[in-house]
Amino acid sequence: xxxxxxxxxxxxxxxxxxxxxxxxxxxxxxxxxxxxxxxxxxxxxxxxxxxxxxxxxxxxxxxxxxxxxxxxxxxxxxxxxxxxxxxxxxxxxxxxxxxxxxxxxxxxxxxxxxxxxxxxxxxxxxxxxxxxxxxxxxxxxxxxxxxxxxxxxxxxxxxxxxxxxxxxxxxxxxxxxxxxxxxxxxxxxxxxxxxxxxxxxxxxxxxxxxxxxxxxxxxxxxxxxxxxxxxxxxxxxxxxxxxxxxxxxxxxxxxxxxxxxxxxxxxxxxxxxxxxxxxxxxxxxxxxxxxxxxxxxxxxxxxxxxxxxxxxxxxxxxxxxxxxxxxxxxxxxxxxxxxxxxxxxxxxxxxxxxxxxxxxxxxxxxxxxxxxxxxxxxxxxxxxxxxxxxxxxxxxxxxxxxxxxxxxxxxxxxxxxxxxxxxxxxxx
Amino acid sequence: xxxxxxxxxxxxxxxxxxxxxxxxxxxxxxxxxxxxxxxxxxxxxxxxxxxxxxxxxxxxxxxxxxxxxxxxxxxxxxxxxxxxxxxxxxxxxxxxxxxxxxxxxxxxxxxxxxxxxxxxxxxxxxxxxxxxxxxxxxxxxxxxxxxxxxxxxxxxxxxxx
Numbered sequence: 207x208x209x210x211x212x213x214x215x216x217x218x219x220x221x222x223x224x225x226x227x228x229x230x231x232x233x234x235x236x237x238x239x240x241x242x243x244x245x246x247x248x249x250x251x252x253x254x255x256x257x258x259x260x261x262x263x264x265x266x267x268x269x270x271x272x273x274x275x276x277x278x279x280x281x282x283x284x285x286x287x288x289x290x291x292x293x294x295x296x297x298x299x300x301x302x303x304x305x306x307x308x309x310x311x312x313x314x315x316x317x318x319x320x321x322x323x324x325x326x327x328x329x330x331x332x333x334x335x336x337x338x339x340x341x342x343x344x345x346x347x348x349x350x351x352x353x354x355x356x357x358x359x360x361x362x363x364x365x366x367x368x369x370x371x372x373x374x375x376x377x378x379x380x381x382x383x384x385x386x387x388x389x390x391x392x393x394x395x396x397x398x399x400x401x402x403x404x405x406x407x408x409x410x411x412x413x414x415x416x417x418x419x420x421x422x423x424x425x426x427x428x429x430x431x432x433x434x435x436x437x438x439x440x441x442x443x444x445x446x447x448x449x450x451x452x453x454x455x456x457x458x459x460x461x462x463x464x465x466x467x468x469x470x471x472x473x474x475x476x477x478x479x480x481x482x483x484x485x486x487x488x489x490x491x492x493x494x495x496x497x498x499x500x501x502x503x504x505x506x507x508x509x510x511x512x513x514x515x516x517x518x519x520x521x522x523x524x525x526x527x528x529x530x531x532x533x534x535x536x537x538x539x540x541x542x543x544x545x546x547x548x549x550x551x552x553x554x555x556x557x558x559x560x561x562x563x564x565x566x567x568x569x570x571x572x573x574x575x576x577x578x579x580x581x582x583x584x585x586x587x588x589x590x591x592x593x594x595x596x597x598x599x600x601x602x603x604x605x606x607x608x609x610x611x612x613x614x615x616x617x618x619x620x621x622x623x624x625x626x627x628x629x630x631x632x633x634x
Numbered sequence: 635x636x637x638x639x640x641x642x643x644x645x646x647x648x649x650x651x652x653x654x655x656x657x658x659x660x661x662x663x664x665x666x667x668x669x670x671x672x673x674x675x676x677x678x679x680x681x682x683x684x685x686x687x688x689x690x691x692x693x694x695x696x697x698x699x700x701x702x703x704x705x706x707x708x709x710x711x712x713x714x715x716x717x718x719x720x721x722x723x724x725x726x727x728x729x730x731x732x733x734x735x736x737x738x739x740x741x742x743x744x745x746x747x748x749x750x751x752x753x754x755x756x757x758x759x760x761x762x763x764x765x766x767x768x769x770x771x772x773x774x775x776x777x778x779x780x781x782x783x784x785x786x787x788x789x790x791x792x793x794x795x
Contacts, residue, residue, distance in 0.1 A: 230776055244699065247660035255787055273658065280658035330698040330722060346700030346726035347660070352790045360776075360786075394645050395692035399721050428695060430721055485645055571654045571697075592649040592696055594672035599653075 208460025212401040227365040236323035242270040244328030246287040248351035261357035269309035277574035307539030307565030310334040310507040317447030322455030337417035339436040365466035371408035373474035378624035381416035382607035386479040390489035398428035426486040481605040493622035502615035505536030506588035514608040521612035522558040528618030533560040647696035652705040666708030683710040694723025729786035737770035
């Protein structure tokens, strides 16, 4: 029987000729990604058990991102723990504060993770890297500890959901709107334990940044990971990072591969979508209700990339963030920050009255840099709108594309970005 | 006899089980003080060692933070029963030897405060008030092996040292 991409990778990395969904396998991990929130617990567990070693310091990537620069002494200690371990064990790939940014986005940009690789990390959005044709998934600190120690992780081979996307996005509609629509259709646990494999002409025509947005949010549908097959766009993206085809293995799903679910989406029918509180599946067309916002947030591993910042700048150019709205823009990495500065985007953000922050997870997870207070209403380009996610449990979080966030920031209420596109200076 | 705490909503997420503002510690007894804080801030005052949580579907969705398992276990919870669990929470439970039991009609079988008898070997939970017996999906052998070893790291240490 044919296999999917995910099944082929898991078979290869577990030393099996083939695998079937439901099978428990012990898998080699090509990469272990570590940040400062879940890694210190893993290290403590290993130390307590006298398992204080790493399987290969060259296959571990460490990027502090959640609570850095530290906002209090406890956070500073966690950062110190990660950093001292990195130095003690000779971890080769360390992207310190000022050299990194959000771990997932740093990683996608390094060329380290390659098609056919396996990647685990103590972070649910590790699935982001699936856009490169790798099998990447989030785990807890115990699994992380096990992977650091042995380079191995157990998996139950997941079933796969095939998502076929055809047609062309209308202006103002983006991959974020696509993934919010899919999660709306299948539900926040609609892909529970499944791989979400994205195919179709819309995906073929999509740049890598858009694909990362899709795979990043697999976890928001309960998915084990998202994945996109390698094509010319992937190869070019890797080549630009010095990765040559002999360094990776491309897998394609067989034509007779078995899918648990197949869904079909017409991209041309999509509208700018906003996920209402308190679950990412609660999508409605942007601007359906006139909802006043107090906060607008652009950033996160989902949508803090350069193309996202360009979309935001196109709308903010020559305009102002509405009075009473606190807008924060967080470029996902140091490199994106620099690129945005070179392109003049920073000036546009600052002139519009937005606050530009340093590369980090920022306020996405309610730890620092823009935590929401009681009854605040935030429109955010991030991935999760659970109760208390960004701060006080009474705050309301709406998820949307960067363009929708920008349009809403200007109007002061949740708005359709198409009202700004091609209708004024924004698109000029 | 353990008491049952019913959190009947679907999609109770790890942000509600242990909010990010408490993630600057990974000490179980510290985390336990805040278990379920953003869902029910009085939960830790009511819960007793050995108690059971009964919850709606997709329990533990969202963040991969294992702190969610540690927080409720630290608060005294011995098991969570739900129709199904989010994937990472479920494997975190297995790795910690903590009981996350899949049970389709569990929410309607209990009221908050009911006493229950959990029989792992028989794979059933009995509501002592109503006498209703509910069957749950047997714990996978792999999970039992991990539990027997004392957790995933102990299992791994034995297997891959």
